[in-house]
Amino acid sequence: MENVFDVLASIEWWRWILIVIVFIAIKDIFFNREHTIKHNFPVVGHLRYFLEGIGPELRQYIVASNRDELPFNRIERGWIYASAKNENNYEGFGTDQDIFSTHYIFINNAMIPFKLKEDHPNTLDPNFIACGKVMGLYNERKRPFRPASIINVSAMSFGSLSAKAIASLNEGCKEAGAYHNTGEGGLSKYHQRGADVIFHFGTGYFGVRDNDGNFSMEEMVKLVKENPQIRAIEIKLSQGAKPGKGGVLPASKITKEISEIRNVPLGKDVLSPPNHSAFSDIPELVDFVEDIAEATGLPVGIKSAVGKLDQWEELAKFMAKTKRGPDFITIDGGEGGTGAAPPSFADHVSLPWIYAFTDVYQIFLNHGITDRIVFIGSGKLGFPAQAAMAFALGVDCINVAREAMMSIGCIQAQACHNNTCPTGVATQNKWLQAGINIKDKSKRVNYYFTKFRKELLEITHACGYEHPSQFTMDDVEINLSDKNLAKTLATTFSYHKEKVPFDGIKAHLECPHLGGKYKQKEVETKEAETEETTPHNKDK
Template sequence: MHNFPVVGHLRYWLESIGPEMRQYFVANNREELPFNRIERSWIYASAKKENNYEGFGSDQDLYAHQHIFVKNRMMAFAVPIDHPNTADPSFIPCAKVMGAYNKRKKPYRPASIINVSAMSFGSLSAAAVEAMNKGVAKAGAYHNTGEGGLSPYHKQGGDIIFHFGTGYFGVRTEDGNFSMERLKKLVADNTAIKAIEIKLSQGAKPGKGGVLPGAKITKELAEIRGVPVGKDVLSPATHKAFSNVSELLELIEDIAIETGLPVGIKGAIGKLDQWEILADQMLKTGKGPDFITVDGGEGGTGAAPPSFADHVSLPWVYGFSSLYK
């Protein structure tokens, strides 16, 4: 800067516009992560109800390692006249009914196989949460609250999966423990809640807790999460409500009995020993989660150490296939 007082400043300007330069002029159509230019263009066109088709074949490397193919039939499937897709081609419901196998009082079959996964109010704005819930109401999908609690912005007509993690936000006691009574009241007061999901870990930072700075905890956020205004709130790495697989199964059964709803778990997949214990105990006791959400190691979050985001837990394809086997 001393030797080149004018030109030297260009370095910082070029660094500031570097991402845009690479995005528009350097990276090819399929190169960027997590979403490349082709994928973004399809999303933009679809959202605007514009033409999202492409011509002259695919520029995808069809011989690339792990390229995914969908195997077609020799003859196209003819939709029967009385089939639901005759009236609504976009109707693709979940094949399984959550809670039916375990005979829950209020089993739930999602009307869509494409839904909104766990993202919290507080990490997302009120406008974003409200827009997504209105969207799932139109699409017949469900909206997972994330671990930040159920906000007024989730109550726009869409089905809800209420999700809680180690902080038990929205269903916690004053000292930060899980409260069954508060969960029962929450479910009784909000009929849109169709299932409960317990977060064991998340793909972006499994085994890592978090701290919500007091400066971010407004009066509204404090009321929704059940925490003090303006004070740092810790989400521990581990649960207080259970410490092993047997206790987890007992909590699942207790919640299902008290609320009548299907209860599932969410986790990132790494070592399989505890998952194998879970499978064995489910087989022996006849108890277990009504659904399992597999979170891939490529999953995003508001803040994660790069070492966790890049190296901890299996990507979704490997994690799902390992757990399924």
């Protein structure tokens, strides 16, 4: 035996390489029945699959230009990274955008910008922008909610994102005064780091389901009672990446922790059906919304991607007639989506955000009920200029998902669907998560939101306004058609958004429904005394 090892040890290194190559060639020619390329081109064929495997990285870092990549190009990612790190996020030598391209946005600035006075709240806090409306005020919910930030974290569940990613986002939202949407995976302990929370559930009713998988009002009431940081509830009808399609959580991914949070069994695949079992039509949906609001006291809203408009018309007509219905509506764009989705859905099913939102908003505008609803936009709106455009169209808040992921380190590896996210953000792999420093990443979320709001406010002031809710559809123009003619949003989409009753930032600060660090208890007491003698007028 020693002689054999001696002979092997005496073989020169290049001969070892030759032996390995011959072994691979024999394996490819005689035993490979899966890959034609490897069979026909032994050894060399492996190079093809290697290059294919690293192709995305080669294109991302070497081949693609600064503006080429999708869904987010290098300039967009760079702005988020620099903002999140509290670094210089400016660029030099002018824009490298093709400003004559179709759908390019122009924001019309005023000759004389809005001027802040010395005692103005934004002089002391240059990034404070609360939502211009209050969720649940019209329907007189017991606990109305005014979001303290107009930019917040969108629905991303624990399971889709890692535990450390969720914890980082929640702590960052707490610092930034933003709310954190749980996504449909239930309320985990990682969502309970101090931020306001919007509890979101879909067709699987995870976290608020009974043992048969049906919605449980008892569980919902218990959850809200035990977790006062839940400020609103969102019912997911569909999402931009895969509207009308349910999901599958494989048994192999269901840990004991996920099983307890979602109230699902261990060792068994969990199916999320494409539709809800709690309701089947618009009247039943409205009843469902009202029942939850009555039982919990919280504002209740819906989230949906948009395609056909007939049921949206039916919902608006029903709400106008009955004066009942959701307190807020989140419109998700078809270009959105974290996690996993079939390409056929992600690429083709549901409208892009700008078409989806304008179609829906116009329906509610025609029925005269936009003032009753807080409109939330979601779909690549996490940049100040895009947000200004969205506010001009009628949104009151925006939710960000992938932009928030990038603020905590996501590099757009597009590996969310196979549990191999290299940054640990979208994986349950403990080793890959180990690199996330929650304390550091939460600061980056805060910095991103702070920089975003500061820059959006600067754009707002440049246009002569105090608050983004004051933008009108004549303040933004968009390039149309092959002739690159720029027209205002009002001309393009044939409506004018309804004016938001905005009384100034000071009035926002005095609002008793303002959450987070801006809440003023003495104003709450004063309003409570007033409400005892002055009844609300729903028809006002």
